[in-house]
Amino acid sequence: MRLLFFGAILSLALAAQTQAPKQSRVERGREFLGLPPPPDQAAAERGAKLFAQNCAFCHGQKATGAEGPNLIRSSVVLHDEKGELIGPVVLNGRPDKGMPAFSSMTPAQLYDIAEFLHARVQDAANRSSYKLQNIVTGDSKAGEAFFNAHCTKCHSATGDLAHVGSKYEPSELQALFLYPDKAAPPVTMTVTLPNGQVIKGTLKRHDDFNISMVDNSGTFHSWPDDAVQYKIEDPLAGHRELLAIYTDADMHNVLAYLVTLK
Ligand code: HEC
Ligand code: HEC
Structure with a gap:
């Protein structure tokens, strides 16, 4: 009352x-x-x-x-x-x-x-307790439309994402498409040394001063950032770019749609 x-x-x-x-x-x-x-x-x-x-x-x-x-x-x-x-x-x-x-x-x-x-x-x-809330509140039809507009260039609802709705809890699913580092496949890169030699491998670490990688034969390399030319291919760049596009409703709708992919 x-x-x-x-x-x-x-x-x-x-x-x-x-x-x-x-x-x-x-x-x-x-x-x-x-x-x-x-x-x-x-x-x-x-x-x-x-x-x-x-x-x-x-x-x-x-x-x-x-x-x-x-x-x-x-x-x-x-x-x-x-x-x-x-x-x-x-x-x-x-x-x-x-x-x-x-x-x-x-x-x-x-x-x-x-x-x-x-x-x-x-x-x-x-230390009081806290009840977990239902997070699936979006409109799955609208989510499907958003998916078809923004996600199908890399994914398919009947292919790679066919059963994500049963594979993951809704909270995990949400993190997988919204939090770029969650899905985190290896970031590949190509380095060109001053002598023209090209090395391909997986990025290990990149900060303001150094860049390091493990090349495709398993050898670790590290260079001062400005000593080599490099190109980083971040597989989840697509997820990062979408962060700037989603409205609040889009995020809920996409989740509601992914949950239906049983
Ligand atoms: C530019 C390409 C690209 C776009 C666009 C993109 N994704 Fe992804 N997505 C990826 C890559 C790469 C992975 C990591 C796949 C892997 O680890 O094998 C991924 C992983 C995922 C996963 C985890 C799949 C799993 O089984 O672990 C989900 C869910 C997902 N994306 C949903 C979405 C949704 C929803 C959209 C659109 C709103 C979207 N993605 C847009 C590239 C993209
Ligand atoms: C996709 C992941 C994501 C979502 C969704 C998200 N956040 Fe964040 N939030 C972050 C990250 C990452 C940071 C840290 C950013 C930084 O380093 O400045 C952050 C920072 C913050 C901060 C500042 C913390 C500090 O001390 O600087 C607040 C407050 C916050 N978020 C609140 C919220 C609220 C409220 C919501 C929901 C309406 C929300 N966030 C949704 C990822 C997220």
Whole structure:
């Protein structure tokens, strides 16, 4: 009952907020400062669903990190009050670092996710339990259309991906197409030495100073980055490029479609 009553107040607050005149996202976030102190339970519960659907496959079901960083120890989360720091990261993503943009999230959804993360920070301190949420919420028909437009140049629903829906859990599937390093086949490369010799092999490590590889006969090589010419063929470049294209709905729809490939 209390929760319902509280939810009603919150939805009024959210309704009032969506009609408010143009304000910056930060200002809109701050309007919520009038609400009871965090974590706001009703918002955190809605945020838990949003998080499970959009974020958990990279940041872990409990936000404690997987391929993406642990958010419970993130300084962005710890310094955030009502979504004013978390919101921009989610809206813009960090596509170059492997996080897609969720540009269509509303201020209300960002607020809910922020409250969920604040609740998780508290839960982690209190060691309380956390229920896993259903993540398959998309529209599989729309996902099929997206798949046919963007994925079929490398994949086939009746070929290499024919049974992915039974092979993987939904959370694994989501990570496989959204998190480029998850599928991680070897990155092949070709090096041309100053004397013209060409060496083909697998990339081992590449930083600002050095590049190293194991050639096709198994020998390790390492060079200063500027001493050789090289071409890296990242097989998952296609997944990385798609991170900049997905809308939130696309990600859900594609997952809903892949799950049907039994
Ligand atoms: C495809 C994987 C992926 C998805 C999906 C994803 N993230 Fe991220 N996220 C990352 C990666 C990788 C980073 C680290 C980027 C970097 O190194 O700057 C990150 C960073 C962050 C940060 C900043 C952490 C810090 O301390 O700098 C926040 C906050 C965050 N994500 C929240 C979210 C939320 C909320 C969602 C869901 C709406 C989400 N992420 C979805 C991969 C993802
Ligand atoms: C430019 C080529 C390319 C595009 C485009 C591409 N992928 Fe991939 N995908 C790959 C490669 C390469 C792998 C790794 C395959 C391997 O390890 O054998 C992969 C792996 C996967 C896997 C894991 C398969 C498994 O059995 O482990 C899934 C799922 C997947 N991709 C889904 C997608 C979806 C969905 C799209 C479109 C939204 C997509 N991919 C677009 C190249 C691509």
